[in-house]
Amino acid sequence: MRMKQLFYAGVLLLSLTACHGSLEERAAQECKEYTEKKCPTPVVNDTRMDSMVFEASSRTIHYYHTLLDKADNEQVIVAKRSELRKALGDALKADPGTKAYKDAGFNFRYTYHSGKAPSKVLLDETYTEKDY
Secondary structure, X not given: OHHHHHHXXXXXXXXXXXXXXXXXXXXXXXXXXXXXXXXXXXXXXXXXXXXXXXXXXXXXXXXEEEEOHHHOOHHHHHHOHHHHHHHHHHHHHHOHHHHHHHHXXXXXXXXXXXXXXXXXXXXXXXXXXXXX
């Protein structure tokens, strides 16, 4: 009887751990689901989020945005780059939704494309563990 209980306990333990994938798998799934359900997002402050992707090779959560109307101005972006980088970093630090990923040392990347010229990247910033 004792062997049977141990067997069932082992099967139960395996089934419970099988339900919980790695943090990397969770990130990939959450990014995929968010993109499918919510992207592109509504435009807020002339910015739209187009997708969110997990890049497993670099453990990076990558956010793709489009800048529209007044925000779609390369000269202003270049002139304000350091302020924009700081604002993005501050927002990342304050975001409780990314805590598990920050605790695990993930990277975060934000890429902003021009709405007028979609292949043009206006801002591309990456944050590593030392940044947050």
